[in-house]
Amino acid sequence: MKALQKTAAFLLSVLLLLPPCCAMADGEQAETIVEQAVEGSAQDKEGTVVQTSFANDPLFRQIQDTYAAAKKQAHRKSFKGYCGAYVARQLVILGINTTYLSSSGKKTYDIYRNMDRTTGGYDVTAYGAKQYSLQEAMEAILREDPAACNILVGFQKGVSKSGKKYGHVLFIHGVREGKVFFSDSSARIIEDREYKEGEPIVCSLDAFLDLYAQYKLDGVVHFKKANQPSITAETASGSSEKTTAVG
Secondary structure (H helix, E strand, O other), X not given: OHHHHHHHHHHHXXXXXXXXXXXXXXXXXHHHHHHHHHHHHHHHHHHHHHHHOOOOOXXXXXXXXXXXXXXXXXXXXXXXXXXXHHHHHHHHHOOOOOOOOOOOHHHHHHHHHOOOEOOOOEXXXXXXXXXXXXXXXXXXXXXXXXXXXXXXXXXXXXXXXXXXXXXXXXXXXXXXXOEEXXXXXXXXXXXXXXXXXXXXXXXXXXXXXXXXXOOEEEEEEEEEEOOOOOOOHHXXXXXXXXXXXXX
């Protein structure tokens, strides 16, 4: 009994020497640090995955190659403010249209909407703003082909000063499993991430629609290779050294 009393007294003296709640505070702090570290690692990992998971997709590489080729072909360091020229270069480089047809953003849709077929041998289907919203046009295209490629989106008006005057146009290289693969001639911020001019952008259709929700649509054009079947998972996993349209 005396031994037990001595042990209890010793333990009590040790506890009295400790700052109040020291053990609990240290434990909570350590746990919080671990949780923050794990959360931070998860966020870093997720960000890395988002940025790199599509790097080997043919559409992702196609955007990179086409942007580089467009700058070289046009002898430009930038297409900022020249969306029509950037889209026109993309169509020529990808072989969709063999003739370089550049105009302002608000006039580019009109160039193609009355074509039956491009000089590159692509059938043309136009979805005008009088009959379709941007969402309705995209949904109509994707109903026909969930992995649709080569979609031009023209806007009568943008949101910037020059955009309100000259409109805007962009080119979607394709849609894969609900993700839209495209680039723009201006820097864009989507889902808290900034994309530079010409950088491949991969986002959900909803995020794409939200990004251009304030733009006034002119129309959407879908270019599809005549007599060519829709792209499949097998062909999507392949690669080509030559920069040509995927679908």
